[in-house]
Amino acid sequence: MLCINTNMSTSLRVRLPVFVLVMEIVMVTLFAFFVTYDENANAKFQNNETNPMENSMYRDYPYFADVQVMIFVGFGCLLAFFRFYGFSGMVFNFLTATFSIQWAILIQEFARAGVLISFGAVIGKTSPIQLLVMALLEIPIFSVTEWAVLKYLRINDAGGSILIHLFACYFGLGVTFVLYRPNLNSGHAKETTCYQSDILCVLGTLFLWVFWPSFNSALTLKGDDQHRAVLHTFIGLSSSTITAFALSAVFNKRGKLTMADIQNVTLAGGVTVGASVDMMISPAAAYGLGIMGCTACFFGYRYLTPFLAQRMRIQDQCGIHNLHGLTGLISSTAGICAILLATEETYGPSMYQIFSHRAPPEGHEKLLELQKLIPGLKPGLGRTAEEQALYQVAAIFATIGASAVGGLLTGLVLKLPFMASPSDDDCFDDELFFDTPSDFDSSVT
Amino acid sequence: MLCINTNMSTSLRVRLPVFVLVMEIVMVTLFAFFVTYDENANAKFQNNETNPMENSMYRDYPYFADVQVMIFVGFGCLLAFFRFYGFSGMVFNFLTATFSIQWAILIQEFARAGVLISFGAVIGKTSPIQLLVMALLEIPIFSVTEWAVLKYLRINDAGGSILIHLFACYFGLGVTFVLYRPNLNSGHAKETTCYQSDILCVLGTLFLWVFWPSFNSALTLKGDDQHRAVLHTFIGLSSSTITAFALSAVFNKRGKLTMADIQNVTLAGGVTVGASVDMMISPAAAYGLGIMGCTACFFGYRYLTPFLAQRMRIQDQCGIHNLHGLTGLISSTAGICAILLATEETYGPSMYQIFSHRAPPEGHEKLLELQKLIPGLKPGLGRTAEEQALYQVAAIFATIGASAVGGLLTGLVLKLPFMASPSDDDCFDDELFFDTPSDFDSSVT
């Protein structure tokens, strides 16, 4: 039933097309003026010295394709876990991911994953218009933050623990703080899963699990660095997965497994190894990080999420603070430890490649020496381990601050009229935005 | 219940095994006589100058594997959208894709995708025998057409817009024209979806979406050409996807989204960028092509498909004319424009690689000059842009003509007795060809 007050209407009939049309005009204009082929995609720049197989595509595309599967299929299935909200979870993920691609091609590629993480905080309580606007705002705020952090603080963050997971988490929490719905704190009749939706969600978990090593290693240096990133991610994920099973059983009154734990907590290790994923932390440390991340994530779901909802007005629907926030903090801390412990003895001269800001500055004598060992080593800032560690700490606080403020502001925008925000009653219900098949209510009840 | 008249029976008990047995004898004979290892697969041809990592496998297999996921998983889920026809959609796709592989290994690799596109026109109304016979005929007709077009017309068609999409579409329409079932024009009680089948179908869409760049770039030149193909496909798909959401909402009376649009129309951009996917058309043009293809596809589903069914005896079940025909025509037209606009200024000398028929012929002075810039450039036909464009036009008409005639003839073959063609009543019903589990009727009704 549509309300008469159009501000409160949730019909997409005018809003969505107008938004899309405006965005398309903006995008195509920006594309026309600002998106050009780089040297790897421009036919004109190919000459008799070009080796086609050295095109950057062959280095990057396999990892990119894996990440695409994570974003479209993995997140798509994972977010389809509600019994009456499967269409919305999967389809709004599709819409948001697609829109984000366009925006991200213009600005920053890896911003996309962040948008979908933040989506997890507000799933079930937002219209597609709100999600698109959120993507529209989150990506530039992300990019400015990233640019500032990378330019002024210069940090190591191969797996994106700080810039992707922490940013996306606190941004999402900021948004959901503003969109607080007190009536939903006591639960909603449709906030439930069913047998098939639980299975679909596990399928999403499995896709995320399988391709997480590609995600964590996509941005590392090539060679042994990427090799370690893949290895550590596997180890971290696997220790976190078996820990999740154990915790799920021990905290269940009847000693049974809870699907929500298996769908979410298992993945914590992938985030926790992120910040140090390419460093020589040792396989055993990756194993330990997986256990720690999983444990923090599990207790976060159990105690922190209800507390945040009841006391702090932060309704974190999918518990992104557990899977991305707490784990991101552990990961960043571990990254700092790894930085402090890094020595030339362990890394050899390639230490100055991995920790590039520790390389001697331009013109320094030691740089020339090192460049004999590693041709092409770029001059750095000559930082000590301690200095680098302090910059990492600064980056953590800066990122959390920027993302939280950005999220709060974005939340205020999402409360504007014409955003087709669903009423409390209509939350978690596909019928609001979809024509549903005839078995929607009957067979699933 | 089996009919007494065996001609009309739909039991597969004799027909399918006989067909398979005959085909296996034929295949294994053909394999024995005609399929040999090429130089990349023959142990004998390896010598001390062979670099194993330069084997063609490492160049082609990743894209091939992605296309396999599209064909088996993507199409498989996509075609499982009917409520009572999920087994058939997914399993007949599996059977047809597999049989086509064998036939295609003998003849032409990329013919396979075409068969599955054509399948979309007649899904729900055909027996597996008919589908296998269709594959058996379509692949050689395709190959002859392709051979003739490539040999005599020599065209550019990297993404297969003409030779795959247009061919498959008009072939399928030809078949369905002959198989016209007037009683189904007013709908069929089982021609419906359910909640889970819709979700499965979206999953298929997502797999097709994610790997479409691999499909569109599999046949391009390596290097910057393939890089552009991937980039353009992403951009085209993403603009087409958000346009599909907008159109779906604006043409729905209650401003809601329709799953069929999201399952199909979103993908239109992947086809539309096909013919010019490796050219320097600019990202903005790829964006525009996505919007145009999506719009044509959307209105095709809304107005053209019913018109074709009611007035032209063409019952296009999945609307392949919208997703592959209209978009293929737009794509081919865009390809022609790109050819007409191509200049050495934009492309540099590599223009003569991409538009290989425009390269100067053997012995021509300019060829030698160009070969200094691009070693290994092959002599071409010295065509002008206008000449090439005319050949492209000729290829479009020739392909449409050949495929439509081929489809009509194939349709006549499919009407022969012993094809186990289902009665009108039995269409869209898994029970005809499958032992179904006990919840088939109950839980899904």
Place this chain on the structure above:
Amino acid sequence: MLCINTNMSTSLRVRLPVFVLVMEIVMVTLFAFFVTYDENANAKFQNNETNPMENSMYRDYPYFADVQVMIFVGFGCLLAFFRFYGFSGMVFNFLTATFSIQWAILIQEFARAGVLISFGAVIGKTSPIQLLVMALLEIPIFSVTEWAVLKYLRINDAGGSILIHLFACYFGLGVTFVLYRPNLNSGHAKETTCYQSDILCVLGTLFLWVFWPSFNSALTLKGDDQHRAVLHTFIGLSSSTITAFALSAVFNKRGKLTMADIQNVTLAGGVTVGASVDMMISPAAAYGLGIMGCTACFFGYRYLTPFLAQRMRIQDQCGIHNLHGLTGLISSTAGICAILLATEETYGPSMYQIFSHRAPPEGHEKLLELQKLIPGLKPGLGRTAEEQALYQVAAIFATIGASAVGGLLTGLVLKLPFMASPSDDDCFDDELFFDTPSDFDSSVT
């Protein structure tokens, strides 16, 4: 309902956490002491002669990632085929696969697939504790067997027909022999599928199908060998698939297709080509192997599995003896034939690379000659084809013997108290180990 006797209780509340905790302590200790970075992952070993793109990761990771999809997604969906056991099938596969990774990183990578194959014999009748203990024992027994076979017998087994499929099969049969449950021989009320679980299972089949070429080629030599492995696997799978459809129809009273055949028998060809997958067997022979494997597998399901259950106390739940045992035997036999038929005429000098044990021994004159043709050829044992064939035969018997004994012993361990083994009544029922959603019984019944 929990029993009072804790030995017979199936609560995971204490058992699972204790097992996981103990294993984690063991693992992290072993990791700390025994897992070090190899030269491809150790930063210290990189120097100015290292080409990052030659890191072993770029050679292996794509195949590894494909195999991961098979194991987590393919097996996960395939094993979710029971109506009331979908959570267990998919989630226990996830748990077992993950735990196996850790164990396998320590010991032997490819052991993992074997554990999941063996799981198929006892699915529905085992607790997660039992599965973890089975993995814990199977991997070292596998590794010792493999080490002994490779060290003392030195065989060719690129696709793992002997060491993976035969081993896993007879190990699983040994386990299930000990775990024999006479009351289940007449069937169980919950041993059934439903529409959605059948579709999910086919999805698993499709993922296995698509990536099987990567599995079969992951361990071959690079270059033409791997190329042939991919080609043969496709051909074998495709002939086996269409044969499975034919057999399914011809042996069904009403001439319909049976989903279980399509879910399992179609894949037989992938195993059957395994032992000779990288040899010059000819495409036609691969085709024939697919047909043979499929036929044996089909009749195995029809006649042998019931016989084994009723008469031999071997309840092989998923019929792994058909899909991995019979096909493994055919494959091994075919491998022996291929070895006997191999000549330098067919293979050229690279015969001594593929059949490395036939290469002349160190210091032999012919070795030097061959090394001129193939630089880097390693000295072999100078075996004749007949000698190699006999060693293959010995390997088959040794592997079957070791795996069967290992399986029997493992089965005895699984019968110990505190293993949370389900009662006969509770078999095939998710409710035993999971909190299930409210529609678990109602909507699916």
